[in-house]
Amino acid sequence: ETGVTQTPRHLVMGMTNKKSLKCEQHLGHNAMYWYKQSAKKPLELMFVYSLEERVENNSVPSRFSPECPNSSHLFLHLHTLQPEDSALYLCASSQGTGPRGNTGELFFGEGSRLTVL
Amino acid sequence: LAKTTQPISMDSYEGQEVNITCSHNNIATNDYITWYQQFPSQGPRFIIQGYKTKVTNEVASLFIPADRKSSTLSLPRVSLSDTAVYYCLVGNAGGTSYGKLTFGQGTILTVHP
Numbered sequence: 001e002t003g004v005t006q007t008p009r010h011l012v013m014g015m016t017n018k019k020s021l022k023c024e025q026h027l028g029h030n031a032m033y034w035y036k037q038s039a040k041k042p043l044e045l046m047f048v049y050s051l052e053e054r055v056e057n058n059s060v061p062s063r064f065s066p067e068c069p070n071s072s073h074l075f076l077h078l079h080t081l082q083p084e085d086s087a088l089y090l091c092a093s094s095q096g097t098g099p100r101g102n103t104g105e106l107f108f109g110e111g112s113r114l115t116v117l
Numbered sequence: 118l119a120k121t122t123q124p125i126s127m128d129s130y131e132g133q134e135v136n137i138t139c140s141h142n143n144i145a146t147n148d149y150i151t152w153y154q155q156f157p158s159q160g161p162r163f164i165i166q167g168y169k170t171k172v173t174n175e176v177a178s179l180f181i182p183a184d185r186k187s188s189t190l191s192l193p194r195v196s197l198s199d200t201a202v203y204y205c206l207v208g209n210a211g212g213t214s215y216g217k218l219t220f221g222q223g224t225i226l227t228v229h230p
Contacts, residue, residue, distance in 0.1 A: 004160075043204075091160075103209055110159055
């Protein structure tokens with residue numbers, strides 16, 4: 001148990017569906033992240049929120065839409081996805097502000113395995 | 118952005134000590150070095166973090182030379198359950214530099230009986 005919970009753990013959707021991934025952290029952190037991990041590829045940073053404001057968006061297609069209503073919750077809204085978007089989507093959190101910033105100590109959830117048909 | 122280079126894979130046997138080295142030639146002054154372990158279909162898990170010299174915790178040691186251009190993760194007496202992918206992450210996301218927290222390819226460690 002890392003203190004970061006992701007739901008659902010598995011999701012199968014068609015290309016015309018709309019679904020959402022949810023992440024919740026119970027660690028009191030103020031930064032949250034979405035990473036994508038495709039088969040045999042390194043983790044790709046998608047979005048970063050710090051104090052509920054998006055601070056990083058790594059050229060992610062608009063069919064992925066993040067939402068951070070508060071510092072404990074993070075969503076990834078999915079619509080009109082493509083089969084190549086099938087991957088493990090990982091949420092992470094960290095204590096991301098202050099004079100030392102974020103030193104790279106990230107706490108990850110178990111991930112949501114997404115399959116797009 | 119401090120790019121990291123690690124061996125793609127390593128093999129070991131139960132009970133042996135394993136050392137995985139990561140190169141990060143353009144590490145910045147305020148960057149920290151963090152190692153993660155990842156099992157299939159799970160999120161990476163924090164192992165150890167350091168800035169310089171040596172750090173040790175209950176599961177691993179981290180050796181960082183004075184020039185900080187590389188680091189070595191040492192796993193004492195590995196077991197089969199240590200078979201996983203190990204990532205070296207170098208960065209400090211102070212301010213808005215969160216994009217620096219990117220992962221490399223990682224090292225696939227396979228421990229044999």
